[in-house]
Amino acid sequence: MPDKSTKNPKLLSGGNPQIPKGEGDAPVQAYIAAMPGWKQDIGRSIDDIVERNVPETQKAVKWNTPFYGVEGHGWFLGFHCLTKYIKVTFFRGASLNPAPPVESKQKDVRYFHIHEGDQFDEAGFADWVKQASELPGEEL
Numbered sequence: 001m002p003d004k005s006t007k008n009p010k011l012l013s014g015g016n017p018q019i020p021k022g023e024g025d026a027p028v029q030a031y032i033a034a035m036p037g038w039k040q041d042i043g044r045s046i047d048d049i050v051e052r053n054v055p056e057t058q059k060a061v062k063w064n065t066p067f068y069g070v071e072g073h074g075w076f077l078g079f080h081c082l083t084k085y086i087k088v089t090f091f092r093g094a095s096l097n098p099a100p101p102v103e104s105k106q107k108d109v110r111y112f113h114i115h116e117g118d119q120f121d122e123a124g125f126a127d128w129v130k131q132a133s134e135l136p137g138e139e140l
Helices: 025-034 039-053 122-133
Strands: 057-062 065-070 074-081 085-090 110-115
Touching: 025 039, 025 057, 025 065, 039 065, 039 074, 039 085, 039 122, 074 122
Parallel strands: none
Antiparallel strands: 057 065, 065 074, 074 085, 085 110
8 A cells, every 4th residue: 555645745845845754765756756846857867867876875765855875884965955946965075076066064065056947967966976975974
């Protein structure tokens, strides 16, 4: 029987899907399926890029955010929807070359914002993903 909590998820403020926390691909796919409008295609692209470049990726949804990590190394990336953009978090982003453009109050964290109509540089994003997956991740 399908889990009713992921069948028609509620959108929180800013359009972020409310998905029950869970480990594995299924909750991440439920989150992506619930992303509103143009954001859903970007969510699929992010997921595809991570899977292609880090085949051993571990996935989970925590705090209504999909997370990607490597077993034994922690989480290297997460993303969520805000009203006007998708906020991608690289937990060790300050160590990436080049570093993602948006700074955080946390010295190691860097963000990448994707707005509607932006040209999404998939090759550059894939490079960040590869680099990030090789660094020690965040234990959440």
